[in-house]
Amino acid sequence: MASISRLCPDERVRQRRDLVMRPILELGMCMVYRPRPARIISLNASGWLLLRLCDGSRVGDIEASYLELLHGSDRQTGSRDAQMGLRALAEHDLILAEPDGTDPARTSGGDDG
Amino acid sequence: MNPAAAFFAPPTGACLEPLQQVPPRPLERPVKTTLVITEQCNLDCRLCYGDCKLPKPRRELTDEEWRSIIDDLAACGVIWLYIEGGEPFLKSGFVDLLADNTHRMFTMVRTNGTLIDRPLARRLKEIDVGIVLVDLWGATAAVHDGLTGVPGSHERSLRGIQSLLEAGIETQMLFILNRRNVAELQSYVELAGQLGVRTAGILRLYPLGRVKEQWSELALSLSEMTKALDDLRPPTSVRIMQSWHPRNANCCWQMSAINAFGDSIGCAYLREYVNFGNVRGMPFLATWNNAQAVALRSGVVERSCRECASSQGSHGGCRSTAYAFHGRFDAPDPFDVELNDGIDLTALPG
Numbered sequence: 001m002a003s004i005s006r007l008c009p010d011e012r013v014r015q016r017r018d019l020v021m022r023p024i025l026e027l028g029m030c031m032v033y034r035p036r037p038a039r040i041i042s043l044n045a046s047g048w049l050l051l052r053l054c055d056g057s058r059v060g061d062i063e064a065s066y067l068e069l070l071h072g073s074d075r076q077t078g079s080r081d082a083q084m085g086l087r088a089l090a091e092h093d094l095i096l097a098e099p100d101g102t103d104p105a106r107t108s109g110g111d112d113g
Numbered sequence: 114m115n116p117a118a119a120f121f122a123p124p125t126g127a128c129l130e131p132l133q134q135v136p137p138r139p140l141e142r143p144v145k146t147t148l149v150i151t152e153q154c155n156l157d158c159r160l161c162y163g164d165c166k167l168p169k170p171r172r173e174l175t176d177e178e179w180r181s182i183i184d185d186l187a188a189c190g191v192i193w194l195y196i197e198g199g200e201p202f203l204k205s206g207f208v209d210l211l212a213d214n215t216h217r218m219f220t221m222v223r224t225n226g227t228l229i230d231r232p233l234a235r236r237l238k239e240i241d242v243g244i245v246l247v248d249l250w251g252a253t254a255a256v257h258d259g260l261t262g263v264p265g266s267h268e269r270s271l272r273g274i275q276s277l278l279e280a281g282i283e284t285q286m287l288f289i290l291n292r293r294n295v296a297e298l299q300s301y302v303e304l305a306g307q308l309g310v311r312t313a314g315i316l317r318l319y320p321l322g323r324v325k326e327q328w329s330e331l332a333l334s335l336s337e338m339t340k341a342l343d344d345l346r347p348p349t350s351v352r353i354m355q356s357w358h359p360r361n362a363n364c365c366w367q368m369s370a371i372n373a374f375g376d377s378i379g380c381a382y383l384r385e386y387v388n389f390g391n392v393r394g395m396p397f398l399a400t401w402n403n404a405q406a407v408a409l410r411s412g413v414v415e416r417s418c419r420e421c422a423s424s425q426g427s428h429g430g431c432r433s434t435a436y437a438f439h440g441r442f443d444a445p446d447p448f449d450v451e452l453n454d455g456i457d458l459t460a461l462p463g
Contacts, residue, residue: 020217022192026138033192033219038243040193040219 007086009060012098015051019094023048034094041092046070050085054095059086139410140367143401145193146186147370147381150179151204156225157262159331160250160289162321162384163373165199173373176206178393180213182371185397187217191369197223197381199373202233212240219243223287226273227266234273234280246285246314247274252300260293271308278309285312285354291331295341306348313347314354317448319382320437320461332459339450358418361449362425365409365432369401379406382433386442414443418451438462 007013020033030048032041043051049069053062066085067078089095151173154165174182183194194214201207201222211220222237226247229237237245247270251257254267261267277284286305290298298315305313317338320328333341338357347353356362368380377389377400389403400406414429422428429435430446438447438456445452 018216020192022144022190024140024144026140031144031192033217035216035241038215038219038241040243 007059007083007090009058009063011059012056013054013059013062013086013090013095014056014098015054015089015095016093032094034092039092041094046081047085047089050082051089051094054086054089056098062086139407142190142398143186143369144191144367145195145369146191147195147197147368148179148183149370149372149381149384150196150198150201150207152199152373153203154199154225155203155227155263156200156266159260159262159293159323159327160291160318161323162319162381163199164322169374171374174375174393176204176210178375179210182375182392182397183210183214183218185392189398189401191218193219193221195221195223200225200228202228208233208236208240211237211242215241215243221246223248224273225261225266225270226277227263227269229273229276231276231279234276234282237277238280238282242282244283244285245277246287247277248287248289249274249301249304250289251294252297252304256294256297260291274308274310284310285314286310287314287316289316289318290333290338290341291318292333292337293331295333295337298341299345302345302347302351302353306351309350311350312352312354315342317356317431317434319433321382321385321433325461328461329459335448335450335453335458338448338458356431358449358451359420359424361418361421361430361446363412363414363427363429363432363446366412366427367410369397371397377401377403377406379409380433382431383409383436386433386436409442414445415441416445416452418445418449420451421449 016034018035022031022033024031028045030043032043034041050066053065063079063082066082067075070078086095149163152163152165152169157166201224214220220242221244222242223246249257249270250260251267257267258264274284274286288294288298288301302313318324318332324331342355342357345353365379370378370380371392372378372384375391375393377392377397378384379387379389387405389406390400392400409432412428417428418430421430430449430452432442434448435444435446436442447453447456447458
């Protein structure tokens with residue numbers, strides 16, 4: 001799977017399959033164990049939502065879903081937030097780009113953990 | 114502040130610190146667990162909280178039993194293990210145990226470092242161990258070896274640290290502050306910087322194990338500890354990790370621990386005060402839900418320090434030292450300058 005170098009709307013991204021997710025509802029967050037290299041990353045509700053939306057969908061569709069769920073009519077802010085969030089998830093090596101031509105029906109799925 | 118921080122729960126970004134912010138309702142299941150994997154040790158430390166050289170009339174958990182327990186912990190939701198001893202690398206099968214669990218849990222190993230050579234360090238890197246913490250209690254061999262009771266241990270620990278760093282493993286150092294090594298605290302953090310270690314922990318001395326009988330000789334007063342920390346000038350490359358005011362946390366709300374014999378004890382520093390049940394005979398979650406364990410995790414204390422509560426999201430400081438000096442788990446921690454109430458920390462209560 002390719003690393004994300006840029007986030008264009010048609011690029012498909014998904015969360016790494018080897019992540020171990022530990023929702024902590026009492027704190028409204030999700031702790032993620034990312035192996036190779038080992039790291040614990042704590043996501044707040046927004047970051048967690050974005051990660052869950054990265055199921056092989058197009059970046060544009062992820063942004064749209066994120067906007068619908070969190071930002072209501074504030075498209076400009078929501079779009080900027082989604083882009084920032086996706087870049088942060090990529091920088092922490094939690095999401096990867098799918099190669100062009102990948103069948104989304106084959107790649108979509110839930111959490112590994 | 115990095116705008117992307119809006120997506121990460123405090124602390125911002127990659128979180129290698131304990132969870133901060135006591136939740137409004139207690140954790141229903143554990144997230145991280147300390148495993149005191151063995152009491153075997155190749156040193157003879159004056160600061161041994163487990164009194165590891167004292168033969169115990171109990172059988173330690175076997176490798177197979179530990180594996181079963183870790184499976185149970187994973188099913189409970191634990192994704193973070195902190196493993197200590199004794200000396201963990203003396204436990205038969207320990208490295209394979211780590212290797213078989215690093216795909217599903219972040220692992221931290223606390224060690225004296227004397228058994229770590231280049232091949233072992235490379236193996237630990239290969240199996241994806243997260244962090245290795247090495248106890249180094251002096252900048253000089255004279256001080257360190259005087260505390261470990263084994264000549265040459267300082268040099269071996271240093272070699273272990275160097276091997277770990279060469280292998281690319283995140284390596285931290287730990288220093289248990291006491292009267293025998295306080296004069297080397299500055300040299301210790303400078304040594305950390307010279308070695309390339311980026312995190313140097315300074316730990317308080319606990320009246321546990323062997324330390325109890327030597328307390329008056331080893332313990333510093335609160336003003337002495339505070340001065341040593343205030344005077345510290347660490348290299349800019351070294352982050353100091355310490356839990357005194359204003360960073361005195363009450364960690365019990367998130368902690369769980371199992372000793373070498375299978376007792377569920379909440380935290381290694383509570384080892385002499387509590388026993389929530391033995392996991393040989395019951396599921397871990399049953400011990401997590403023990404009434405006393407639930408009470409400790411509630412975070413309810415008599416008094417809180419505002420600054421520490423603000424920085425740590427918890428109240429009252431360490432429950433172990435609170436209990437040691439007050440005999441109550443909800444008492445204020447006397448290691449906090451705001452909560453000390455004139456208690457002399459160089460003398461244990463009668």
